[in-house]
Amino acid sequence: MIEVLHNPRCGKSRTCLAFLDEKKIDYTIIKYLDNPLSINEIETLLKKLNFKPIDLVRQKESIWIENFKGKNLDDKAIIEALHQFPILIERPIIVGKNHAVIARDLTKSEDLFNKLLGNQS
The missing domain is CATH 3.40.30 (Glutaredoxin)
Structure with a gap:
């Protein structure tokens, strides 16, 4: 299923x-949004999508713009942001x-x- x-x-x-x-x-x-994905679940999802972490981010969301846009974030930091703020996930x-x-x-x-x-x- x-x-x-x-x-x-x-x-x-x-x-x-x-x-x-x-x-x-x-x-x-x-x-x-009610039950955020764990870091491991996000990493597994990225593999299934064949995406880099930034590809999964809704970059027009205000949370992204206010907190992350323009910062030099590595993949680990982006995954952490997706975990912390699940609204950022496409x-x-x-x-x-x-x-x-x-x-x-x-x-x-x-x-x-x-x-x-x-x-x-």
Whole structure:
């Protein structure tokens, strides 16, 4: 089964769940704002996404701009920021066993999405 890192206040996140429901795809919702990911979980997610930590950051968020923008942060510091301020994590994210995708635009990520679903067991 796949997991969806979901923010109920995010329209893109709600659209992603509606898409999965329409396709009759089973999923588990992870409300990552209520239960922040651990450092290890973030590192695992980055591997599944094949991202550098900065690629996962919502760089237009006020928390990022006020606290981190323009600073010379290494990967460890960025991961710590994502852990401390989970609102900074891009969303929604669909996570399978071996892969994950940012599902902001499901049509643009269709190939990755199909790859993810093919590896959900």
